[in-house]
Amino acid sequence: MxxxxxxxxxxxxxxxxxxxxxxxxxxxxxxxxxxxxxxxxxxxxxxxxxxxHIAHKTIEENDKGGLRIGALVTNNDTAYNELVEKRYPLLSHAILAGATAQLRNVATDGGNLLQRTRCYYFYDTATPCNKREPGSGCSAIKGYNRDLAILGTSEHCIATHPSDMAVALAALDASIHVTGKDGERTIPILDFHRLPGDTPHIDTNLKEDELITSIDLPAKGFPEHYTYLKLRDRASYAFALVSVAAALELDGTTIKEARIALGGVAHKPWRKPEAEAILQGKAATTENFREVAEAYLEGAKGYGDNDFKIELAKRAIVRALEQALKMEAAS
Amino acid sequence: MEKNTVELPPTSSVTLRVNGLSRQLNIAPWTTLLDALREHLHLSGTKKGCDHGQCGACTVLVDGKRINSCLSLAVMQQDKKITTIEGLAKEGELHPVQQAFIDHDAFQCGYCTPGQICSVIGLVNEGKAKTMDDIRDLMSGNVCRCGAYVNIVKVAQEALERGEIR
Missing domain, CATH: 3.30.43.10 (Uridine Diphospho-n-acetylenolpyruvylglucosamine Reductase, domain 2)
Incomplete structure (x- = not known):
């Protein structure tokens, strides 16, 4: 160092x-x-x-019927928190699908959002990488890119955001509370991370002087029908090839609301509310799930080694929604 | 050779509570807990494997929780209770998890074993493993390249059944 x-x-x-x-x-x-x-x-x-040593180490109910999770709460303490387990089990499951017990005991929720990509070339200082050294070029686009992005990519970067937690937060419409020298502000989770564009070295919309103080969850937690499906090369301690956070609110067999967020496919957790809306008022059938999956992956682009992720993501969405429907929460 | 003129930040006094003893060190801020234990306190039971939080050989207990000591700065671990493999045996008697590793033949080369033992104790303290699959998942932060996993899982199962951790 x-x-x-x-x-x-x-x-x-x-x-x-x-x-x-x-x-x-x-x-x-x-x-x-x-x-x-x-x-x-x-x-x-x-x-x-x-x-x-600063505050923001507690998980408390907020005045809007939701939950305020201090940025310094560890990933394990969040996943095993009683309120989170009961009201937002999707978040618990997503957190526990990532990293190891040792890492989750130390890694904080604020830090989890700010973790950097695991793109091999970002880690390999002997190769060009626009995220690490702006303007040096992207080694991944024509290199080995099996793990990398298929949505929202640019000609400068195809890195993915590696967090599982953030994918669940995206599905749950969380917001991120931050404090900077100009005061406090709240950033919706979907605006927190950026797409790479021509500035892939900037991961998030957090300013240099801003510190994350809490993560706020709205009241709706979908504890009845949810799943976090994580597809990866080994069953534990591996990053997602594709992951899906799915949540359903049902009226009988009719879908009142569907939430779908994808991990492992883009520079940020991928949500597409206009595609989710396809399911509103529809029957919870495999056919309808496939229609949403097709809409979600519209415009997806493979780079060779990761072409398979497009179809994999579609099938993962269908399976996740079926699991959420039948309440098979485990991934 | 050109004289190195880079000015390093000064070392500072750091107090660590390791295995019940308060130990004062003069270390640079970039000293990891693992390096502080091994190189400065000469507690070489905690092993350096990958030094990147992937293998778990450096696992120690901090306030009863298992962590990767290689991914933690020593300066940030002051005022906490640090337990390493050297602090587990009491009055000449092995910790039950240490004894169980012998009884179940749960190691071959032994390099990962101090980390595995601390990790099993952390696993029991967490109280979340209910099934064999849970054990495998929640022990995935400890790699054993000899492949002694089958017997390590047996140790963890026995430790969870016994429950008592000191």
């Missing part, structure tokens, strides 16, 4: 002040992804601000 200086922030304002006045400063909480990337010289912060 390159040398850096370190300070502990006493509260949110101190952390935000400190990050604004230090060039090359980064916040650190769990650090599981940041330290990994620092060891291989992909990330090179000159100064680390430890935010683990």
């Amino acid at each position: 390159r040398p850096f200086t370190y300070t502990k922030a006493a509260d949110v304002n101190a952390a935000v002040q400190e990050v604004s006045t230090h060039e090359g400063a980064k916040f650190i909480a769990g650090g599981t992804n940041l330290l990994d990337l620092m060891k291989i010289d992909v990330m090179r912060p000159a100064h680390l601000i430890d935010v683990t």
